[in-house]
Amino acid sequence: MTVEMVFVGTELLLGNIVNTNAQFLSEQCAALGLPVYYQSVVGDNAGRMEEVILAALGRSDMVLLCGGLGPTEDDLTKEICARVMGISLTEDGRVKKSLEDFVSRLGLPMTANVYKQAMVPEGARPIGEWEGAEGENCWILPNANGTAPGLVMEKKGKTAILLPGPPGELKPMFLDSVRPYLMGKSGQVLSSALIKVCGVGESLAETMVLDLVDAQTNPTIATYAKNNEVHIRVTAAASTEKEAKKLLKPCVRELKKRFGDSVYTVKPEVTLEMALVKLLKKYDLTMTTAESCTGGMAAARLVSVPGVSAFFSEGFVTYSDQAKHTLLGVKKGTLKKYTAVSAQTALEMAVGGAAANRSDLCISVTGIAGPGGGTKKIPVGRVYIGCWLRGETVVKEYTFSGSREKIREYAASAALDLARRSILDYFRK
Amino acid sequence: MTVEMVFVGTELLLGNIVNTNAQFLSEQCAALGLPVYYQSVVGDNAGRMEEVILAALGRSDMVLLCGGLGPTEDDLTKEICARVMGISLTEDGRVKKSLEDFVSRLGLPMTANVYKQAMVPEGARPIGEWEGAEGENCWILPNANGTAPGLVMEKKGKTAILLPGPPGELKPMFLDSVRPYLMGKSGQVLSSALIKVCGVGESLAETMVLDLVDAQTNPTIATYAKNNEVHIRVTAAASTEKEAKKLLKPCVRELKKRFGDSVYTVKPEVTLEMALVKLLKKYDLTMTTAESCTGGMAAARLVSVPGVSAFFSEGFVTYSDQAKHTLLGVKKGTLKKYTAVSAQTALEMAVGGAAANRSDLCISVTGIAGPGGGTKKIPVGRVYIGCWLRGETVVKEYTFSGSREKIREYAASAALDLARRSILDYFRK
Numbered sequence: 001m002t003v004e005m006v007f008v009g010t011e012l013l014l015g016n017i018v019n020t021n022a023q024f025l026s027e028q029c030a031a032l033g034l035p036v037y038y039q040s041v042v043g044d045n046a047g048r049m050e051e052v053i054l055a056a057l058g059r060s061d062m063v064l065l066c067g068g069l070g071p072t073e074d075d076l077t078k079e080i081c082a083r084v085m086g087i088s089l090t091e092d093g094r095v096k097k098s099l100e101d102f103v104s105r106l107g108l109p110m111t112a113n114v115y116k117q118a119m120v121p122e123g124a125r126p127i128g129e130w131e132g133a134e135g136e137n138c139w140i141l142p143n144a145n146g147t148a149p150g151l152v153m154e155k156k157g158k159t160a161i162l163l164p165g166p167p168g169e170l171k172p173m174f175l176d177s178v179r180p181y182l183m184g185k186s187g188q189v190l191s192s193a194l195i196k197v198c199g200v201g202e203s204l205a206e207t208m209v210l211d212l213v214d215a216q217t218n219p220t221i222a223t224y225a226k227n228n229e230v231h232i233r234v235t236a237a238a239s240t241e242k243e244a245k246k247l248l249k250p251c252v253r254e255l256k257k258r259f260g261d262s263v264y265t266v267k268p269e270v271t272l273e274m275a276l277v278k279l280l281k282k283y284d285l286t287m288t289t290a291e292s293c294t295g296g297m298a299a300a301r302l303v304s305v306p307g308v309s310a311f312f313s314e315g316f317v318t319y320s321d322q323a324k325h326t327l328l329g330v331k332k333g334t335l336k337k338y339t340a341v342s343a344q345t346a347l348e349m350a351v352g353g354a355a356a357n358r359s360d361l362c363i364s365v366t367g368i369a370g371p372g373g374g375t376k377k378i379p380v381g382r383v384y385i386g387c388w389l390r391g392e393t394v395v396k397e398y399t400f401s402g403s404r405e406k407i408r409e410y411a412a413s414a415a416l417d418l419a420r421r422s423i424l425d426y427f428r429k
Numbered sequence: 430m431t432v433e434m435v436f437v438g439t440e441l442l443l444g445n446i447v448n449t450n451a452q453f454l455s456e457q458c459a460a461l462g463l464p465v466y467y468q469s470v471v472g473d474n475a476g477r478m479e480e481v482i483l484a485a486l487g488r489s490d491m492v493l494l495c496g497g498l499g500p501t502e503d504d505l506t507k508e509i510c511a512r513v514m515g516i517s518l519t520e521d522g523r524v525k526k527s528l529e530d531f532v533s534r535l536g537l538p539m540t541a542n543v544y545k546q547a548m549v550p551e552g553a554r555p556i557g558e559w560e561g562a563e564g565e566n567c568w569i570l571p572n573a574n575g576t577a578p579g580l581v582m583e584k585k586g587k588t589a590i591l592l593p594g595p596p597g598e599l600k601p602m603f604l605d606s607v608r609p610y611l612m613g614k615s616g617q618v619l620s621s622a623l624i625k626v627c628g629v630g631e632s633l634a635e636t637m638v639l640d641l642v643d644a645q646t647n648p649t650i651a652t653y654a655k656n657n658e659v660h661i662r663v664t665a666a667a668s669t670e671k672e673a674k675k676l677l678k679p680c681v682r683e684l685k686k687r688f689g690d691s692v693y694t695v696k697p698e699v700t701l702e703m704a705l706v707k708l709l710k711k712y713d714l715t716m717t718t719a720e721s722c723t724g725g726m727a728a729a730r731l732v733s734v735p736g737v738s739a740f741f742s743e744g745f746v747t748y749s750d751q752a753k754h755t756l757l758g759v760k761k762g763t764l765k766k767y768t769a770v771s772a773q774t775a776l777e778m779a780v781g782g783a784a785a786n787r788s789d790l791c792i793s794v795t796g797i798a799g800p801g802g803g804t805k806k807i808p809v810g811r812v813y814i815g816c817w818l819r820g821e822t823v824v825k826e827y828t829f830s831g832s833r834e835k836i837r838e839y840a841a842s843a844a845l846d847l848a849r850r851s852i853l854d855y856f857r858k
Contacts, residue, residue: 012451014459015452015457015459016453019447024444025448026444029443037477038477039469040468041467079679295732295733296720296727296728296744297726297727300746302835303722303837306833313747314749315725316745316746317728319737319738323742329573340666362494404733404735
């Protein structure tokens with residue numbers, strides 16, 4: 001079954017927004033093993049939309065249409081798609097009721113054009129009532145985060161799936177309704193794990209799994225580079241979820257063995273900072289941060305984790321030599337002899353930060369983010385990262401490449417990762 | 430002249446990357462007044478690429494093709510586009526030489542497949558040699574940031590422009606070569622200004638320029654919401670650059686008058702933190718930061734500006750009440766009576782941060798970023814931002830909406846903006 005995507009919206013053609021839905025749906029289809037050969041973007045124009053939808057339904061088995069389901073006159077996707085497929089629309093009482101409930105919950109007045117969204121294919125049923133039947137069926141997909149419901153329209157061996165454009169509505173609707181529908185159609189259940197790896201470069205990671213990727217059948221393995229991390233998606237297909245999960249297990253175990261401590265989670269929703277905070281919680285550790293070139297990025301990522309306040313109370317941004325001395329107690333002699341960008345300074349920053357905050361752990365970052373300031377001995381991108389954990393210290397030297405922003409992002413990731421690895425090492429002893 | 434875009438690359442169809450080139454090129458075409466009706470994405474497959482390119486050249490005057498120009502066997506865009514247009518390719522000595530220079534500069538060995546990129550349309554000339562001629566011409570676009578040159582191929586009233594896929598190569602090539610080519614073709618020179626506004630909501634900003642947008646002919650006006658800012662692009666067309674710039678002036682002046690201090694720059698490359706650092710430099714002010722819920726985001730944005738070290742030496746991340754008291758001297762009584770999320774605490778944080786760092790200015794941020802922690806009196810999204818500038822203080826209350834991440838980003842922007850406005854106010858007196 002081939003799938004293609006049509007994105008409707010003049011705001012995409014004008015460059016007002018980035019099409020993040022395209023990446024999300026593409027990744028989801030890839031994980032479901034569905035080949036996507038084409039994607040199109042078209043504006044809110046009836047003639048051009050009809051042309052694009054006809055071409056898509058002509059060459060692919062299934063078309064995901066995103067956007068243009070709203071209440072305004074410009075929202076034409078449903079009407080045109082139904083006409084092209086020869087499907088008539090009618091007002092649905094249940095959808096109408098849920099629209100009225102949604103609008104009144106927001107305290108807004110009900111306007112006539114809202115009812116446009118209650119028009120659905122004749123005989124369409126809520127997606128929950130689907131029982132695996134094949135043929136000319138239509139289903140309504142509930143929208144918990146907006147007014148326009150989604151739709152599935154099947155006719156003559158072709159399927160159109162209509163989704164709202166806002167990512168906050170499209171993503172949950174896809175995960176809650178479309179994904180199970182697609183799995184139901186294939187008679188297969190898919191189960192995925194996402195092995196998130198930090199501290200291993202993309203090429204090295206690819207090489208480390210090459211034999212598994214070459215030998216893959218079920219489960220399948222795919223690697224993605226994401227910022228300073230590599231994510232490995234493992235997907236197994238089976239007739240039951242239990243069986244699919246069972247197929248996943250040995251592969252996930254093998255990958256965890258190969259990447260060891262570099263794997264910080266196998267759950268898609270867990271970030272590096274969340275994994276670190278989980279460890280702080282597990283071992284009841286407090287931590288602080290002493291940052292120079294990252295200027296607070298590592299602290300800000302920690303604070304992005306809800307509930308971090310039990311483990312993180314304060315952080316230091318010490319951009320000048322003076323601040324490193326005054327706030328963290330880095331010796332003036334160290335700064336003079338080794339300079340601010342040195343392993344020795346990173347070490348004293350970590351020791352001093354932990355002492356100032358009386359915390360169990362402190363990470364430190366000092367480096368040259370560029371674009372200026374590099375020398376032959378200490379090039380742009382050189383970063384020293386230190387970690388003090390209850391008296392044990394470690395300092396690492398990195399040379400990152402890229403823009404000032406990229407170097408700083410990499411450095412913040414590497415600092416959080418070093419804290420994570422230090423905790424694992426400490427409590428393994 | 431209608432334009433459409435074709436993006437080539439299986440990595441887009443698999444969702445490995447977000448298509449940021451689409452937004453960039455769409456925004457550029459909109460600024461040039463070129464209507465874009467279609468965009469397509471297709472994989473590295475000869476048959477499907479040919480089908481998509483044929484359809485695009487059939488319905489649009491000009492097609493921008495992005496990606497698939499590299500040295501590997503999968504890179505087919507040039508070969509297929511040339512075949513479809515009936516153009517023959519030949520090796521170009523100058524391109525070959527520049528490929529060899531580029532590869533040797535990187536210290537890499539020259540491999541046979543690199544020479545594939547020296548194949549250009551017969552008779553193609555470097556873009557600089559363009560003299561405004563119409564007809565069946567081809568040009569070579571130099572690539573300062575990679576190996577594959579870009580190409581312009583004109584034949585039978587249709588034009589194909591081939592650009593490399595990596596954004597770091599595509600963007601400068603578009604700005605340096607394609608934009609002037611397009612302006613040359615239209616016989617018009619375009620000049621743009623980008624009025625960046627902070628602290629005014631999107632709907633309010635749109636309402637404030639509605640009459641100008643409705644009355645627009647030349648210059649044209651378009652508004653874009655970007656994170657916590659609104660950007661207003663004004664574009665004038667004329668036969669000379671001088672004339673175009675002259676047409677821009679009254680419109681830019683009017684917008685600056687309407688938005689007053691909310692305008693922080695009219696230059697596309699200037700960010701809010703850069704505008705703030707420029708003011709620190711102008712008035713020779715040092716500043717510091719005292720952050721709670723933003724956890725270092727404001728400091729990190731300041732440090733993103735190269736050369737900020739002369740004005741910013743340290744920042745405080747005080748997430749706990751204890752840290753606010755110890756590091757910033759917020760009174761225990763204040764924290765008890767008003768709580769940490771209050772105007773009074775924000776005020777004492779700003780005063781105490783400036784005193785601790787002996788700086789001229791300090792901004793403070795304290796709030797509830799959610800998802801938990803909100804009360805009926807102090808809801809999630811409530812943020813107090815303070816600013817102390819040489820003895821003058823101001824505190825503002827905000828209620829932001831969205832995710833924890835969004836609320837924190839908005840708060841960091843608002844803090845930087847409050848520092849900027851405070852400096853303007855202070856030195857106007």
